[in-house]
Amino acid sequence: MSSLAKELSAAAGAAFEGMGLEARFGEVRRSDKPELADFQCNGAMAAAKAAGKNPREIAGEIAAKLKAHALVLSAEVAGPGFINLRVSDAALSARAEGVRGDAMAGGEKAGDAQVTVIDFGGANVAKPMHVGHLRSAVIGDTLQRICRFAGDTVISDVHLGDWGLQMGHLVTELEDEQPGLVYFDAAYTGPYPKEPPVTIEDLGRLYPQASNKAKADEARNERSQKAVAEMQAGRAGYRALLRHFIDVSVEELKKDYGFLNVSFDLWKGESDVDHLIPGLVERFKQAGLAEESDGAWIVRVAKDSDKKEMPPVMLVNSRGGTGYHTTDLATIEDRMENLTPTPERMLYVVDQRQALHFEQVYRAAGMLGLIAEDRLEHIGFGTVNGPDGKPFKTREGGVLRLADLNTMALEEAFRKIEAAGKLPEDMGEEERFDVAKKVAVAALRFSDLMNTRTTNYVFDLDRFTSFEGKTGPYLMYAAVRIKSVLRKAAEAGHVPGEVAVTEDAERALVLQLDGFGAAVLGAREKRMPHILCEHLYNLAQAFSSFYAALPIAAETDGAKRVTRLALADAVRHQLETGLDLLGITVPERM
RNA sequence: GACUCCGUAGCUCAGCUGGAUAGAGCGUUCGCCUUCUAAGCGAAUGGUCGCAGGUUCGAGUCCUGCCGGGGUCGCCA
Numbered sequence: 001m002s003s004l005a006k007e008l009s010a011a012a013g014a015a016f017e018g019m020g021l022e023a024r025f026g027e028v029r030r031s032d033k034p035e036l037a038d039f040q041c042n043g044a045m046a047a048a049k050a051a052g053k054n055p056r057e058i059a060g061e062i063a064a065k066l067k068a069h070a071l072v073l074s075a076e077v078a079g080p081g082f083i084n085l086r087v088s089d090a091a092l093s094a095r096a097e098g099v100r101g102d103a104m105a106g107g108e109k110a111g112d113a114q115v116t117v118i119d120f121g122g123a124n125v126a127k128p129m130h131v132g133h134l135r136s137a138v139i140g141d142t143l144q145r146i147c148r149f150a151g152d153t154v155i156s157d158v159h160l161g162d163w164g165l166q167m168g169h170l171v172t173e174l175e176d177e178q179p180g181l182v183y184f185d186a187a188y189t190g191p192y193p194k195e196p197p198v199t200i201e202d203l204g205r206l207y208p209q210a211s212n213k214a215k216a217d218e219a220r221n222e223r224s225q226k227a228v229a230e231m232q233a234g235r236a237g238y239r240a241l242l243r244h245f246i247d248v249s250v251e252e253l254k255k256d257y258g259f260l261n262v263s264f265d266l267w268k269g270e271s272d273v274d275h276l277i278p279g280l281v282e283r284f285k286q287a288g289l290a291e292e293s294d295g296a297w298i299v300r301v302a303k304d305s306d307k308k309e310m311p312p313v314m315l316v317n318s319r320g321g322t323g324y325h326t327t328d329l330a331t332i333e334d335r336m337e338n339l340t341p342t343p344e345r346m347l348y349v350v351d352q353r354q355a356l357h358f359e360q361v362y363r364a365a366g367m368l369g370l371i372a373e374d375r376l377e378h379i380g381f382g383t384v385n386g387p388d389g390k391p392f393k394t395r396e397g398g399v400l401r402l403a404d405l406n407t408m409a410l411e412e413a414f415r416k417i418e419a420a421g422k423l424p425e426d427m428g429e430e431e432r433f434d435v436a437k438k439v440a441v442a443a444l445r446f447s448d449l450m451n452t453r454t455t456n457y458v459f460d461l462d463r464f465t466s467f468e469g470k471t472g473p474y475l476m477y478a479a480v481r482i483k484s485v486l487r488k489a490a491e492a493g494h495v496p497g498e499v500a501v502t503e504d505a506e507r508a509l510v511l512q513l514d515g516f517g518a519a520v521l522g523a524r525e526k527r528m529p530h531i532l533c534e535h536l537y538n539l540a541q542a543f544s545s546f547y548a549a550l551p552i553a554a555e556t557d558g559a560k561r562v563t564r565l566a567l568a569d570a571v572r573h574q575l576e577t578g579l580d581l582l583g584i585t586v587p588e589r590m
Numbered sequence: 591g592a593c594u595c596c597g598u599a600g601c602u603c604a605g606c607u608g609g610a611u612a613g614a615g616c617g618u619u620c621g622c623c624u625u626c627u628a629a630g631c632g633a634a635u636g637g638u639c640g641c642a643g644g645u646u647c648g649a650g651u652c653c654u655g656c657c658g659g660g661g662u663c664g665c666c667a
Contacts, residue, residue: 024607033610042609045648055647079610080647124667164667270667296665308593309663317665324667352595356662382595383660390660420629451603454595456660458602467629469615470603477629485626492626522606534604537614541631548622548631555626568626590629 002108004087004095004514005029005039007071012041012083015065019058021047026062028085030515037076037084038511044081055081092510093499093563099513100496100570104149105577108517110524113151114344117335118144120264121350124161125249126170126203129256129402131392131459132351135381137402138448138583140349141262142529143379145581150524155339158253160269162246163327167231168224169210170245171238174198177206183237190236196244200252203245229321232274242271259406261441261583273330277322280330281315289367290315301363311356313364328361332370345375347527352380352454379527382456384448392459409440412465413473417590420467424589435590439465439473442584446472449582450533470537472584478540479579479586481547482572489553489565496569497562505549509567512542516574520581529582536578543571 005028013026025043032040044062048055056077063075063083071091076084099106120140122133129137144156174197175184181197182188198206214221231238250267257263281297284290290297295318302310313325335343348358358378366373386392394400414436417423423432447464451457467473489495501507512535519535522528552568555561576586 027607029606032613036610040610045609046607049647082610121667161667166667294665298664306593311664314665319665321665323665325664353661354667355594357667360664380595416629422627422629424627455603456596460602463602463616466616471615474629477627481627481630488626518606526606530604531606534614541614544630545632547626548628551625553626589627 003106003517004071004091004511005518006108008039008041008066008069008085008087011066011069012043012062015062016043016047018065019061021051021058030511031084033084034508036078038087038507039085041083041085042081044077044083048081059083089501089507092501092507095514096499096501096510096567096570099516100499100566100573104517105570105574106513106516107149107520107577110150110152110521113153115153115341116147116155117339117343117346118147118154118156119159119331119346119348119350120157121159121348122161123158123253124164124166125245125269126166126207127161128204129253130399131384131402131405132399133402134260134384134405134444135448136349136351137257137260137262138445139379139381139453139529140347141260141583142445142449142532142581143347143349143524143527145583146520146524146529146532149581150521152524153341155266155335155343156264157266157268158257158264159331160246160250160253160267160271161324162242162249163232163270163274164324165224165228166207166211167242167245168226168228169214170203170206171227171231171241172220172223173206173210173213174202174241183241185237186235188237190240192237192240196248197241198244198248200248203248225319225321229319232321246271256402256406259437259441260444261585268331270324270327270331273327273334276330276333277326280326280333281322283368284315284364287368289364294318299364299367301360301367303363310363311360313360325357325361325364328358329365329368329370332361332365332376336370343371345377346371347377347379349379349381352382354378355380377527379453381453382451385456385458387458387460389456389458406440406444408461409444409465410437412461413437413440413443416465416467422590427589431587435587438585438587439476439590442472442476442579444472445583446475446533449529450537452530453528472582475536475540475575475579476584476586477590478543479572479575480588480590482543482568482575483586483588485547485552485568486565486572492553494553494561494565496566498559499563499566500559501563501567502560503550505546506563506567509542509546509571512539513570513574516578520578532578532581536575536582539571539575539578543568543575 008028009026012028013023016025017023025047028039028041031037044059045055048058059077059081063077066072066075071087073086073088078084118140120136122136123129144154147154289299297316298312299315300312314323315326362373362376384392417436443465467477515535519532523532552564
């Protein structure tokens with residue numbers, strides 16, 4: 001059984017069609033006014049406008065038809081043409097049982113499932129991840145979970161930045177420090193040592209060193225650029241170093257991503273498509289899309305309809321090198337030709353500031369026929385800001401490493417848990433640590449996801465790790481409390497059973513449960529995880545109200561007790577399912 | 591300068607294709623633990639939706655113009 005809202009929408013839609021009006025006017029949603037109705041339909045007014053008829057008359061006819069529907073208790077017209085609906089207790093009871101017994105906890109599959117690549121573009125080899133990477137990781141991972149849940153075939157790709165100037169910086173800086181390494185002997189062709197010549201700490205030190213020097217010294221910068229060009233041309237020693245750099249970095253990246261419950265199907269990078277670039281450039285030239293300009297090869301992607309300036313795609317720069325325009329295009333080609341099944345859509349979860357870059361790449365990809373332009377989507381997001389409203393920095397003014405952020409969250413979560421002193425006495429060290437870790441991840445992920453994706457937000461660790469308010473830990477606590485109630489009830493021999501809803505608090509809870517599917521699909525369609533966050537928070541709140549208002553396991557009336565236990569179990573199921581989509585796991589107790 | 595995002599309660603933010611008295615959280619002030627986790631619940635407080643026009647039965651939402659803030663704008667990714 002699908003959601004009540006969906007059933008009612010279908011019925012109302014049919015009623016509108018029966019009057020020769022569009023079915024879309026029949027959309028039914030939760031009522032804004034719980035004291036007046038369970039659900040409402042506002043379509044009569046829009047339909048009346050479109051058809052030039054009286055809205056109250058249309059609403060009256062629709063309401064009359066809806067009254068005959070099995071789920072409907074009452075249907076009334078109010079105001080200028082609102083249709084207020086109440087559903088029967090029996091309908092709510094059946095819906096609650098449906099949610100409880102459903103593998104998707106009341107969620108629904110999307111009608112337009114697609115093979116979708118999710119590109120997390122951002123993590124760079126040799127550069128430690130910083131707070132900015134938190135968003136791409138968390139938003140991208142949540143989208144991949146939501147899309148899979150809704151039926152999409154998702155292929156996620158971390159898409160490492162392993163092919164730019166930073167590689168040149170690393171190579172040259174390492175050469176300055178250890179000129180004797182075989183990698184720098186141009187005459188030597190291998191084999192190269194298996195063991196990397198650097199550690200992650202070395203990489204973290206070398207890159208900023210070189211980068212700072214290059215900023216101050218143009219000759220130094222050119223050396224790095226030259227090294228990149230040579231690497232791109234295939235110099236064996238440099239390639240071997242690149243492999244080492246990537247391996248060392250990936251090991252480190254996996255720790256940070258792992259802490260946040262973020263995973264990928266593919267650990268590809270820009271360097272993986274290097275071999276495709278000459279052919280790709282040739283294709284652009286053959287197609288007459290590339291032209292030479294100031295010694296560079298560019299693709300003009302501007303359209304007459306453009307209101308803004310649209311710079312061309314830089315296919316090959318004047319030094320013969322290729323930048324990330326070209327590698328992104330080559331990556332699209334690679335995916336279309338080598339992934340199975342063939343992608344139908346690609347989502348790029350990358351900082352909003354790169355919008356123009358992706359617009360250019362998507363146009364070029366469409367022009368060459370790699371994939372239709374409208375199948376490529378930039379899922380941009382805002383920055384993580386400090387208390388001053390500017391991008392988050394450490395006290396010293398540097399960028400905050402993601403690893404340090406994770407540690408800070410973990411420590412703060414542990415501190416709060418200990419300060420509250422609510423953990424069970426018999427809980428051991430290991431379990432306490434596990435709870436703190438789950439709380440920290442819940443805090444970080446939820447606080448990021450609950451913000452509208454496209455806007456900036458202010459990072460406030462104290463607020464995010466709080467158990468009070470709209471936070472990950474609050475949601476986690478709500479779920480744990482339900483588990484505790486159910487566990488204790490079971491120990492007393494009380495188990496959930498047939499649902500027979502009677503109380504207002506019970507009705508409100510089921511009405512909230514009913515919205516899960518729409519929230520998940522809404523989050524997927526708009527690529528906006530905060531829609532799901534909002535639903536889950538409201539669900540947790542509805543449960544807390546229900547919990548405070550009515551006894552559950554302690555209820556003495558058997559029929560009421562099994563109803564409430566079943567409702568509690570349905571909420572637990574949906575909450576855990578939903579939180580899992582956000583990458584948040586719920587401990588057994590806390 | 592062009593383009594783009596944003597401006598809603600003291601603070602941080604929701605507000606779906608225009609719909610009923612604009613909603614949460616935090617904060618502040620009151621209540622509520624002899625009952626299932628009070629890390630909770632209930633209530634109160636708090637808004638000229640940046641400003642000015644326009645479209646219409648109806649605008650936080652759509653259009654125009656201003657004001658204020660962030661971001662981007664061919665060889666760094």
